[in-house]
Amino acid sequence: xxxxxxxxxxxxxxxxxxxxxxxxxxxxxxxxxxxxxxxxxxxxxxxxxxxxxxxxxxxxxxxxxxxxxxxxxxxxxxxxxxxxxxxxxxxxxxxxxxxxxxxxxxxxxxxxxxxxxxxxxxxxxxxxxxxxxxxxxxxxxxxxxxxxxxxxxxxxxxxxxxxxxxxxxxxxxxxxxxxxxxxxxxxxxxxxxxxxxxxxxxxxxxxxxxxxxxxxxxxxxxxxxxxxxxxxxxxxxxxxxxxxxxxxxxxxxxxxxxxxxxxxxxxxxxxxxxxxxxxxxxxxxxxxxxxxxxxxxxxxxxxxxxxxxxxxxxxxxxxxxxxxxxxxxxxxxxxxxxxxxxxxxxxxxxxxx
Amino acid sequence: xxxxxxxxxxxxxxxxxxxxxxxxxxxxxxxxxxxxxxxxxxxxxxxxxxxxxxxxxxxxxxxxxxxxxxxxxxxxxxxxxxxxxxxxxxxxxxxxxxxxxxxxxxxxxxxxxxxxxxxxxxxxxxxxxxxxxxxxxxxxxxxxxxxxxxxxxxx
Numbered sequence: 012x013x014x015x016x017x018x019x020x021x022x023x024x025x026x027x028x029x030x031x032x033x034x035x036x037x038x039x040x041x042x043x044x045x046x047x048x049x050x051x052x053x054x055x056x057x058x059x060x061x062x063x064x065x066x067x068x069x070x071x072x073x074x075x076x077x078x079x080x081x082x083x084x085x086x087x088x089x090x091x092x093x094x095x096x097x098x099x100x101x102x103x104x105x106x107x108x109x110x111x112x113x114x115x116x117x118x119x120x121x122x123x124x125x126x127x128x129x130x131x132x133x134x135x136x137x138x139x140x141x142x143x144x145x146x147x148x149x150x151x152x153x154x155x156x157x158x159x160x161x162x163x164x165x166x167x168x169x170x171x172x173x174x175x176x177x178x179x180x181x182x183x184x185x186x187x188x189x190x191x192x193x194x195x196x197x198x199x200x201x202x203x204x205x206x207x208x209x210x211x212x213x214x215x216x217x218x219x220x221x222x223x224x225x226x227x228x229x230x231x232x233x234x235x236x237x238x239x240x241x242x243x244x245x246x247x248x249x250x251x252x253x254x255x256x257x258x259x260x261x262x263x264x265x266x267x268x269x270x271x272x273x274x275x276x277x278x279x280x281x282x283x284x285x286x287x288x289x290x291x292x293x294x295x296x297x298x299x300x301x302x303x304x305x306x307x308x309x310x311x312x313x314x315x316x317x318x319x320x321x322x323x324x325x326x327x328x329x330x331x332x333x334x335x336x337x338x339x340x341x342x343x344x345x346x347x348x349x350x351x352x353x354x355x356x357x358x359x360x361x362x363x364x
Numbered sequence: 365x366x367x368x369x370x371x372x373x374x375x376x377x378x379x380x381x382x383x384x385x386x387x388x389x390x391x392x393x394x395x396x397x398x399x400x401x402x403x404x405x406x407x408x409x410x411x412x413x414x415x416x417x418x419x420x421x422x423x424x425x426x427x428x429x430x431x432x433x434x435x436x437x438x439x440x441x442x443x444x445x446x447x448x449x450x451x452x453x454x455x456x457x458x459x460x461x462x463x464x465x466x467x468x469x470x471x472x473x474x475x476x477x478x479x480x481x482x483x484x485x486x487x488x489x490x491x492x493x494x495x496x497x498x499x500x501x502x503x504x505x506x507x508x509x510x511x512x513x514x515x516x517x518x519x
Binding site for chain 2: 361
């Protein structure tokens with residue numbers, strides 16, 4: 012290797028390192044934008060095939076989605092807010108007499124009574140008092156939540172700028188998809204040209220199909236749970252539906268979380284105990300429909316992940332970055348795994364491994 | 365400058381150069397309309413090979429179909445029998461194998477400098493699946509191409 016080459020490669024490495032450092036803050040945006048583009052691409056291509064320029068197709072899809080979101084928020088957000096407010100009201104009230112308002116919730120009152128009875132029978136146990144202390148600390152945490160939000164305004168502004176920037180980046184990714192693909196293929200040397208095309212197509216297909224299927228699943232389960240719970244008269248049905256839909260991203264355990272939230276709501280609202288059975292039955296029915304009709308049609312192939320690996324992944328995600336990471340850890344690990352598999356299989360076929 | 369000249373001059377500025385000229389020259393795409401050409405162009409990749417460079421080798425996975433725009437390619441392997449065959453401008457490699465082969469049955473090497481267009485077979489089949497009319501036109505053109513061939517020479 013001659014001197015010029017060494018200098019050039021050193022410069023190249025320096026440029027890459029400083030580039031990664033300089034752009035490190037926007038990698039998150041790009042990742043989000045890529046997810047959004049994957050979700051919207053079939054829709055954009057469909058509109059484009061109606062003989063529209065691609066940029067106009069992207070705009071049409073954006074406007075369509077904005078319309079749907081506007082309609083949804085007009086139709087459902089007041090419901091969600093009303094359903095959520097009841098809970099927040101209870102949690103934020105600081106009653107002057109020092110009496111804990113959480114205890115007035117029917118379910119918690121039952122527990123409190125039970126503990127009081129226990130205390131009577133077993134002296135020095137003092138469970139009821141401890142229960143009250145625990146409730147008080149829970150209430151303090153919940154009542155300081157708005158203050159916490161105010162204190163962390165910079166993060167919230169960050170989140171808002173996310174919402175503004177990601178669709179913009181995604182617009183260019185969608186509009187110039189062909190340009191990016193061609194540039195990537197053009198960069199490959201003749202020897203690896205076919206390999207690069209195969210990589211791109213297979214990864215595109217696997218990742219794109221999986222992400223779109225995920226979105227459809229969330230929507231389908233949310234709608235089914237909302238309708239089913241409304242039908243049997245559970246309060247906050249839409250809110251539970253959305254939570255259950257999102258929790259459904261986690262295989263095996265997600266459905267139980269959704270059912271747990273539903274049953275908890277029934278308990279907190281003091282509905283008759285038989286409702287718990289009805290709710291459990293309904294959630295089970297939704298899962299049966301989802302697993303046997305929606306999932307095979309939408310996703311096609313199932314995720315072949317052992318429940319233990321799912322559990323460990325969710326736990327690791329939780330330790331890594333909280334609830335959000337618990338939700339995205341399984342899809343993320345699955346996508347990384349399938350990408351690695353595509354790369355491995357094709358490197359073997361091209362006798363490079 | 366009178367009005368007619370002015371309009372002609374304006375037309376010359378507005379009219380873009382035909383970006384699909386190279387694709388239209390390939391016989392199997394000759395019948396496609398401009399929108400189909402645009403769709404096809406999205407998936408076509410331009411490749412350039414030096415004289416003596418291997419384009420693909422026997423036994424490797426088959427994914428790309430090549431259309432020769434300029435230059436000569438020598439193909440040797442199972443299909444060509446004992447003598448290698450030489451393919452030239454507007455010929456194509458791989459379109460017949462693409463439906464039933466997973467691996468290359470022959471080796472192709474650039475004899476002279478070669479400019480080629482390439483498309484992934486999954487991209488092409490997706491395009492045809494979406495646009496049946498395009499598939500029919502390509503099928504017709506392939507049949508014309510085959511009937512014009514001397515059948516002692518296979519593709």
